[in-house]
Amino acid sequence: MKKKRVAILGSTGSIGLNTLDVIRRYPDRFEVTLLTARNNVTVLREQIKEFSPRKVALSGDKISQLRGCGLPSSRFFDVENDLSGLVSGKDVDVVVIAMTGAAALKPFLSAVKAGKAVAPANKEALVMAGDIIMAAARKSGARIIPVDSEQSAIFQCLEGQRRCDLAKVHLTASGGPLWNIPSARYDNLTVADVLRHPRWSMGAKITVDSATLMNKGLEVIEAQRLFGLTTEQVHVVIHPQAIIHSMVEYGDGSIMAQLGVTDMRIPIQYALTYPERLSTAMKGLDLVGLGALTFLKPDMKRFPALALAYHVSREGGTVPAVLNAADEVAVEAFLLKKIKFLSIVRIVEKVVKAHEKVGMPSLEDIQRADVWARAKALALIKG
Numbered sequence: 146m147k148k149k150r151v152a153i154l155g156s157t158g159s160i161g162l163n164t165l166d167v168i169r170r171y172p173d174r175f176e177v178t179l180l181t182a183r184n185n186v187t188v189l190r191e192q193i194k195e196f197s198p199r200k201v202a203l204s205g206d207k208i209s210q211l212r213g214c215g216l217p218s219s220r221f222f223d224v225e226n227d228l229s230g231l232v233s234g235k236d237v238d239v240v241v242i243a244m245t246g247a248a249a250l251k252p253f254l255s256a257v258k259a260g261k262a263v264a265p266a267n268k269e270a271l272v273m274a275g276d277i278i279m280a281a282a283r284k285s286g287a288r289i290i291p292v293d294s295e296q297s298a299i300f301q302c303l304e305g306q307r308r309c310d311l312a313k314v315h316l317t318a319s320g321g322p323l324w325n326i327p328s329a330r331y332d333n334l335t336v337a338d339v340l341r342h343p344r345w346s347m348g349a350k351i352t353v354d355s356a357t358l359m360n361k362g363l364e365v366i367e368a369q370r371l372f373g374l375t376t377e378q379v380h381v382v383i384h385p386q387a388i389i390h391s392m393v394e395y396g397d398g399s400i401m402a403q404l405g406v407t408d409m410r411i412p413i414q415y416a417l418t419y420p421e422r423l424s425t426a427m428k429g430l431d432l433v434g435l436g437a438l439t440f441l442k443p444d445m446k447r448f449p450a451l452a453l454a455y456h457v458s459r460e461g462g463t464v465p466a467v468l469n470a471a472d473e474v475a476v477e478a479f480l481l482k483k484i485k486f487l488s489i490v491r492i493v494e495k496v497v498k499a500h501e502k503v504g505m506p507s508l509e510d511i512q513r514a515d516v517w518a519r520a521k522a523l524a525l526i527k528g
């Protein structure tokens with residue numbers, strides 16, 4: 146069997162490490178040809194030793210720290226400028242987008258235009274420019290198989306069904322780290338409180354987004370773009386056990402659900418081996434032990450980020466890019482202890498309100514909106 150040549154953007158993060166774990170289990174099926182990170186030289190060095198990629202990219206000022214590492218023929222690139230060219234190279238079959246943030250947009254689009262199979266965990270790029278990415282995929286024939294567990298669940302529930310029969314999707318949300326904490330305490334939450342997620346172990350940005358429910362809001366927009374839905378077709382339901390990863394409801398009232406243990410290696414492996422389902426050697430779900438699965442309505446007053454994301458999804462144009470950029474800046478400021486927890490969504494809301502939307506935007510319009518929103522959010526934080 147010909148090995149699939151895999152590029153992993155963001156190999157040192159939570160999704161990147163899980164992807165390498167999947168690949169470690171199936172060395173006869175996969176070959177890692179590109180690894181990228183931003184700053185984490187220590188972890189990247191170990192990964193290079195183990196997987197011997199031909200190409201590696203990271204921040205320009207860190208490259209010298211990796212010299213002499215890996216194969217004698219290994220080449221090193223600047224992560225800020227070279228990703229788009231690297232992902233469209235002949236030595237790549239599948240691109241796993243495991244890096245955080247808006248920086249993923251250009252390489253994502255480049256991989257899609259080059260007709261590669263793309264496995265995005267990153268949701269920010271799809272939120273910013275999902276219509277442009279999906280149009281490019283239709284043109285090039287690139288296959289996009291989502292890794293984000295909710296989108297993977299929807300993708301799986303759509304397999305073998307007629308798209309015209311779909312009525313709506315139900316995105317499940319665990320409720321995040323604050324679900325059981327009274328909202329009166331929210332303004333005094335520390336970074337450590339917010340980073341304590343009960344179900345998933347993830348990077349810092351997405352864990353904070355899970356606490357505000359902005360993560361679910363971003364997923365509403367992501368699902369809408371990925372699957373060509375209206376905003377009204379995307380529903381959110383709180384499901385604290387996080388066993389059902391999302392559902393698709395059809396015209397006849399039937400609901401298909403995808404269930405599994407909370408381990409990102411399952412959707413990652415599915416995206417890499419699709420349409421095959423290989424063993425993960427994980428302990429399966431103990432349905433009897435679970436006893437009951439519960440579902441609750443999300444409280445939009447307690448979690449205004451979700452209501453804001455629905456509004457932004459309906460608005461479209463450059464507004465989702467503004468929401469995403471302002472959120473990235475505000476979350477970073479919270480992680481650096483410059484603002485309080487409740488200020489995150491307040492700042493994002495103000496930036497969204499101040500934005501003058503461009504409908505049917507070009508990529509340049511989206512990038513301009515992103516830059517504008519970051520500056521606006523920073524000004525609000527400083528103010």
Ligand SMILES: NC(=O)c1ccc[n+]([C@@H]2O[C@H](COP(=O)([O-])OP(=O)(O)OC[C@H]3O[C@@H](n4cnc5c(N)ncnc54)[C@H](OP(=O)(O)O)[C@@H]3O)[C@@H](O)[C@H]2O)c1
Pocket residue numbers: 154155156157158159160161181182183184185186224242243244245246248266267268269292293294345346347348349350351409
């Ligand atoms: N973690 C999850 O379970 C999960 C689930 C669903 C979706 N996602 C999505 O997957 C993406 C990654 O999440 P994560 O939790 O794995 O994040 P993470 O642990 O913070 O890892 C981020 C990775 O991206 C790299 N990176 C960060 N900024 C970069 C930039 N500007 N340019 C190039 N590389 C950059 C980091 O490199 P350094 O290590 O060198 O900084 C690291 O390798 C996010 O978009 C998230 O929303 C994650």
